[in-house]
Amino acid sequence: MRKKLLVLAIICLSGYYPQIQAQTIPAQDIMLTAYKYPYPVHFFKLLIQGEPLLMAFMDVQPAHPNGKTVVLLHGKNFCGAYWDSTAAGLSNNGYRVIIPDQVGFGKSSKPKHLQYSFQLLAQNTKALLDSLQIEKVAVLGHSMGGMLATRFALMYPQVTEKLILENPIGLEDWKVKVPYQSVDQWYKSELVQNYDKIKKYQLDSYYAGQWRPAYDKWASLQASWIHSPDYAQVAWNAALTYDMIFTQPVYYEFENIQAPTLLIIGQRDRTALGKASAPEEVRKTLGNYPELGKNAAKRIPHATLVPVEGVGHLPHIEAYTKFITPLLDFLKS
Template sequence: MKKFVLLLVVSFTLTAAFAQTEKAQWLDVELANYQYPYPVSIINVKVQEQNLKMAYMDVKPSNYNGKNIVLFHGKNFNGAYWKTTIEALTKEGFRVIVPDQIGFGKSSKPEHFHYTFQQLAQNTKTILDSLKIEKTAILGHSMGGMLATRFALMYPKTTEKLILENPIGLEDWKLKVPYKPVEWWYENELKQSYEGIKKYQLVNYYDNKWKPEYDEWVNLLAGWTLNSSYKTVAWNSALTYDMIFTQPVVYEFKNIQAPTLLIIGTRDRTALGKPLVSEEVSKTMGLYNELGKKTHNEIPNSELIEIENVGHLPHIEKFESFIKPLVIFLKK
């Protein structure tokens, strides 16, 4: 009987491990074995005494209307998840530039790097300068929304329009969440697994309603956990958590000069540090149904589009409700 139970346990363990392997395949640290939806270019940037590679897609349509837009990805993503957005915008004649920030996607994962939104914005400006793009719209999702805000503040003459899609950083978490050092975030990242990543996205992004097309964005993170160099990925992830937590942009929304569109899925409850506070405090964080309106009131010359019953990823979860107001705004 004991042998039978042991066999069952071993069988279950192997089955679970196999299931994870089936869903999350080993990925190269710079995603060399993962194909993006459009050709990827590489620019070499020398920053902080290092020579680093920054990947980006530059998609210029045959019916180019002379207008450009840069798409900034979120923390748990890379440029690939903009596929349908790129398709729709190029169809309308827009040239679309999609960078992978340092530490993300196909770009370098340095062993040591001082992450600031200013540095990432400057890196992106280097790409635009190399392409001789002087003016562009800037769209940022999630963490990319914080970066897009910083870019617009640093380069107001370059930023024709600003679009923020469920950006994080609409509140200052330091006022409620106790500070944790980078090492704490690093230890958490080392514990990541397919199951944990999927559970987080299921609960926080999709309101416990999963669709097969969401699997790809779990696999891209989980595949890295199978790499022997995952510690480098985890360390970069920890550093960017620290950047997000310690470098709020919320106090500077009033200084944005560009016409701005806020696209907000009101079901979103994303907030950094919820596990570190009481349940009572947690319930006051990440209330996008309130934060969208508050931010709209703070940003001069802004418009607000609220998408009901949609969470953190409108361009994935309800694409038509996202793309229609975006195109209308860009064509004004």
């Protein structure tokens, strides 16, 4: 009995959870129809490149409005649902919160063919806001959403009152350091994904080897498409958006951002697109968020940097209080 307890303790401390968990993840269809989001989901109709598409979004109305709106833009491996705690915190402080799933993600359409660009996603987001008659917003983007938030702020400075970047990717230009992968190569990689690979990537890249049970629902959600008959189309959209991220840097335009900007940077983060395919000597230099955050703060006018020690790629999940406190202070300033 003592030996069994020792083995169980080692498993828990190592962050490993039994394989059976991966086998019990329910398969989701292409629109995550059966997956319940934290707030009611609405759909905005778009016609893009000749194809009718749906953009899912949540519109969280505060009990005591302060007249301000915050738009939350999700990362590459996530959807709007992971903003649940952030939306609650903002709403409780009087903010209306708009949470879109970008086309290609979450409960939004996954087109068979689409030329993705950050400009297109920014236009879609602006069209959604126009339909809701929202003229001014603070824009918060995490990871890939940080690249999109930056592009939105550059395209619509008159709409963007404040910009918040939470561990954004794109603080360096990978295409000058990392070998290019074609869309077909990205697609092949996506087709062989599984729960264990997804969890290992998140464990290594996001959480520095420190896994908590609370993180599992986001890895499970990403893996829920894999056994669906729709997965090939989901994987194709994932490949197209990887190419968008790799080939469309915002890195060279930071000096043009007009909005007051808050950078919330988890200091343990080492995320970098294509890092695994880079030569070892280059790989060591990629994703150095402590330095990347400092450099971005120097280049972005009116920028404030909040380094979050001991935290990785997802401060709003890994260290909510350390994330929401500076965010609310910035929005109220």
